[in-house]
Amino acid sequence: MVPNSVVFVPDGLDKLMHVSAVLAKPKSVGRPEYQEIAGKYPTPELSREWAANPAAVVAELKNLGLSRKSVILVDIGGYFAPSLNEIAELFDGKILGVMEGTENGVQKYEANLSFSRPVITVARSPLKLPEDHLVASSVVFSIEAVLRGQAEILQIRTAAVIGYGRVGRSVAGILRSRGINTVVHDSDPIKLAEAAARGFQANIRLDQAIGHASLVVCATGNKSLDLRGFGMLQSGCVVASVTSADDEFDLGCLSRGYDRTEIDKDFIRYEENRGSGRHFFLIADGNAANFIHGAVIGPAIQLIEGEKLYAIKKLIEGEVPIAKKQIAELDEKYRREVAEIWIEHFL
Template sequence: MESPEKARLDAFFRQITTQFPGDSRITSLIITHLLPERPAFLRAMATTTAVRAVLPKPRSIDRSTLAQVRRTFPVYDLSRELFADSTTALDFLEDTAAGKEVVLLDIGGYFAPCLETLVGKFSGRVLGVVEDTENGHQRYAAFDHLPCPVVSVARSPLKDCEDHLVGRSIVFSADALVRGRGDILTSRNACVIGFGKVGRAVAQTLRAQDLRVTVYDSDPVKGVQARAQGFRTSSSTTEALQDAELVLCATGNLALRQGDFAALRNGAYLASVTSSEDELELGSLHGLYRRTPVGDQLTRYEVTGHYFYVLADGGAVNFVHGAAVGTYIHLVQAEIVAATAALSNGQFQPGLHATPASDRQTIARIWLDHFDR
């Protein structure tokens, strides 16, 4: 990042943290993508709270950024297993923030499996969670009764700009990896599984690049929306996959299970827009399919009479190329800062919440002042 851009970004976050002041006595644990623009967000979080742990998502770590962040913040390895077991999760929280009041920043519902234990048994106090993604939102929404406030920015209007550009970056990366193998996607049949905001953007971008797009979503309302926008739709995952030469999974849940892979046509390319463990049950294929690397970020899965290609080991394909979406990412980051400040000030009761519309409007005005020039 060039110096003028860095200065503008720091000035933006200074105004955000002034508008939404936190409490430096409050501790935060932050799960995050660690990409080149992320240190400015972490510095803003350090103004809002005391950052006791940065946990980078394993498939979205820029090594030079990691080295930079390590000089300022404590960085820990992240895995689903760390927070899947309540005892391990509680031990980690006690080791990093014993006796403190804590806000947990999440991307993908990592804290969901252990949240009741953390709230009930931690020596300090969990003030709440801020969740950034749709799949994480769904994991917290599945609770009958949340034990603490969870503020989700996943469905925020401020995220729409990011989601649209994420869709474009996903198609760019999928196309680049396929071209690296000497193949092209133009005029192919494509299938998008999941027609949420990102899935919709992916489908629209594929169509704009002259692919024939079929959409499948288990929610019939989204199926109607896809059809109204001119996409072919299918009544099942199997039907959607049969003719697809490119399959992009954008459900935020488990899109393809073991039995679904057999429906992929020979030579199909398969990619995910979120973490592989959230979309693709690839682990179930080990021992059944031979796995052979055939290019950069491209793996061939083969069993007698059937083969297909998986991009980026099933991880979010756009992170292969940095997942850049420009300055729009800072709208959501600012909303996360505002949500953290609200939790630190006790503004929410236990349950699932969104940030107030007035806060989003304030963030949008500040963003326009700094970046719409």
């Protein structure tokens, strides 16, 4: 639930197809945008456990009055990747397919690639590059704002960026441009080689990357830090994420070894409970740092929202093939059309 949701859902999605429900990411249900959306559409509770349970999902579809109807699942984070085939089999209507909007979601669907229904994504589109860079900019902005609220400046810290994907790459570049010594870690050797070629200190091992960093920004979408990883942090380190806490961290493990103190609603202290005094701080309690300030990135968001609408239209028209080797994407000619419309409207 971000400011753009209150425009995109009713004025975009609902004009293309009937929106039967909006399932908000759990950590965003307290936002004002959620209240506005909930006043217009049903908002069933979303969790990964529920989404992975085909019977529970089908029961909700029927509860929404969708029996014997055609349905598209618009996913943000790979929620239905474990259960899509079973949902399609149990449902008495027709699942036309899934449109996935995020890279970490695509990775979850790619882990299977034996789906009985089409899956299409916009996550790797060139039209998403401006959004990725602006998200990274807003993440760094929010980290700095939180630190200033604690009477600190960003430049006194050394940084490690975990995950050198499209957002992580931009975060690393922005931090370096601000004069902050920044190292990079990624499990993918291709991405790590690119980071090194761009002049970053690139570490193969996670402990090498974060062991001396006083600011760690995680951008993997795939549980970058667990109990062992949190144990590698130096005392006083500040940790931030570019995505949801349930995707980026194993926070449940912290209850076994750390005491939690809320210094500020967006600045949480975790201290080892064995008397060592060692501690670290988690910005926004592990959720996307830029959500602190509304996750607003301006008109560039409409580029990728336009491509999402086109991708959904292709699902409606039955023009998306079932994935065999990779998740489907729009052809360049459709992306050009979206870009041309955006230029005409915004420029």
